Amino acid sequence: PRYSQKTIDAFLDNDISGFYDVNDLMDGGTSxxxxxxxMRERKGDKWADILDYYIKNFRDSLTGIVPGARVLVDDLKAAGIGVWGLSNWEASLFHVAEEQCDILQKLDGKLVSGFVKLRKPHKEIYDAALKEFGIKADGALFIDDKAMNIVGSNAAGIRGVRFQDPVKLRELLIANGVNIPDVQ
Known part of the structure; x- marks a missing residue:
């Protein structure tokens, strides 16, 4: 990498670089x-130049699919369960995720914040997703790794579950009556 771990850690410290504030803006539709x-205006050239480098090399920041997630999605779809994606993601970079994470092609639909200029955890994006996917809140289950996004889904009337790992999620779904194969 071009930057030392110390510099990367500082870049990922929002109090120092403002990265997460600017990332939220991009997720919400800012180019x-x-x-x-x-970032250049708020935090200076150093952090703006690193953000530019990050964006130009975004592909290298993706770590791949959570082990077991692909099998779970395949099993849910085989059981006739609809699986959609709702993601906070900058619009011009989302194609990189689609190219590198083939699981996204298996979804029944996707709503990406950067395209609709709405962002989790705000209620409006959950409402937009329900409308886009043609599903009702009371029959949906929202799964996310961030607690604040679960709070947002609950505010929209969608039961939210915090994602920990595919095995625990599979067990939870089975315990709630979803007919998919159990872990062997």
Whole structure:
């Protein structure tokens, strides 16, 4: 990598670089060019230049699919359960995730924050997802790794479950009557 671990750690410290604030703006529809300019204005050239480098090399930041998630999605779909994606993601970078994470192609539909200019955990994006996917809140289950997004789904009337790992999620689904194969 071009930057030392110390510099990367500082970049990922929002109090120092403002990265997560600017990332939220991008997830909400701000272009990467605007985000770099905002960071340059708020935090200076050093952090703006690192953000530019991060965006240009975004592919390298993706770590891949959570082990076991692909099998769980396949099993849910085989059981006739609809599986959709709702993601906070910058619009111009989402294609990178689609190229590297083939599990996204298996979903019945996707709603991406950067395209609709709405962002989790705000209620409006959950409402937009329900409408887009043609499903009702009381029959849906929202799964996310961030607690604040679960709070948002609950506010929209969608039961939310915090994702820990595919095995625990599979066990929870089976315990709640979803007919998918149990862990052997």
């Amino acid at each position: 990467t060019e605007e985000a770099i300019a905002i």
